[in-house]
Amino acid sequence: MRVRTDLNISLDGYAAPPPDTGTPDNPLGEDWSRLVAPYVATRTFQANVLGNLDTGTTGVNDRYAIEYFEGTGAEIMGAGKFGLHMFGDDPDWRGWWGENPPFHQPVFVLTHSAPRPSIEMEGGTVFHFVSAPPAEVLAMAVEAADGADVRVGGGPTMVRDYLRAGLIDVIHLAVTPIILGQGENLWDDLRNIDLRYAAASEAGEDGVSHITFTRRNLPD
């Protein structure tokens, strides 16, 4: 069992756009579209998230997309990624992903607000809403994953919390060769975090660099 995170970041380290940069047609804004464009272009994203079959790229970027959707048994995500507070704390909000979200596993949504009941979706996704420190939520996710890996899903603020707490074993970054200069920077307050990890690089398409940090002395 490994705890892993997978993020798209810009070459200057931004993993999420500034708040309120989107439009109704493009809720996360143009920066986000550019950041994730190589990932969205993959055959796996097209099929698994958008339901577009038999289209998309099939190279290195797609291989990482396939790995993303395989092998984890539970995910932890921040309230922002779920959209919990986007619509006036609407108690009927069920996430961005429709009735059959692409997770197909238990998802623990971090929240400091009032507890709400879990939501069971189609296809195996169950959203649980939890308010607890990183290590405690991780323990819940590890138990739910039943031996499979656990994903720390983002956004970057909660990924940084987990990194600072020393709780992440594998960090896969798809570095898109764009300079955003604004937004939420993954690396804030993480000086020398790399010392705990061994790093490897693999070139993807469209100038993307896939950088994987694996915690040193990690048991197989």
Added chain:
Amino acid sequence: MRVRTDLNISLDGYAAPPPDTGTPDNPLGEDWSRLVAPYVATRTFQANVLGNLDTGTTGVNDRYAIEYFEGTGAEIMGAGKFGLHMFGDDPDWRGWWGENPPFHQPVFVLTHSAPRPSIEMEGGTVFHFVSAPPAEVLAMAVEAADGADVRVGGGPTMVRDYLRAGLIDVIHLAVTPIILGQGENLWDDLRNIDLRYAAASEAGEDGVSHITFTRRNLPD
């Protein structure tokens, strides 16, 4: 003729350590040592800069090191890289590189201080000290390079000046997988600079990603 720059940067964008972080034994400090370690390890750096023959790595990182030392006919560098003001403006200072520096071509050192005479070194390096806007210094270097490429050599502050002025055709970055969190960030005030360029990535050893930006619509 192309204008190119080659820099080692950290994964969070730092291309130089903060001022005054060094020690007498290690003038640029531990951050700099970690940043350039994969480059210093190459056979080409060992031979061309340190005079250590028949030692060093011979993979992708070394191929970029070989390219670094070939094909330019002149370099422009900032006063800081030359060390112009490091020692009380010592008029006898001749740079860090001994009597036979690894440039073997004219080098234009930017300075706002009093003009000083050019210094002719062994092996073809001549240091010229110039005070002029980026485009004017570039014109001098282009003429001196006589059809060969021109290197914008750094530090990052002057590279950013040249990037903002739209004067650089090819940007090669060796991205070392370390998080420094301090120093001089290459990307400050360069949001969307990538839109002018096509990007390609190639994986090196030790987790290094070589990212090359080539200006769009550049004539061959």
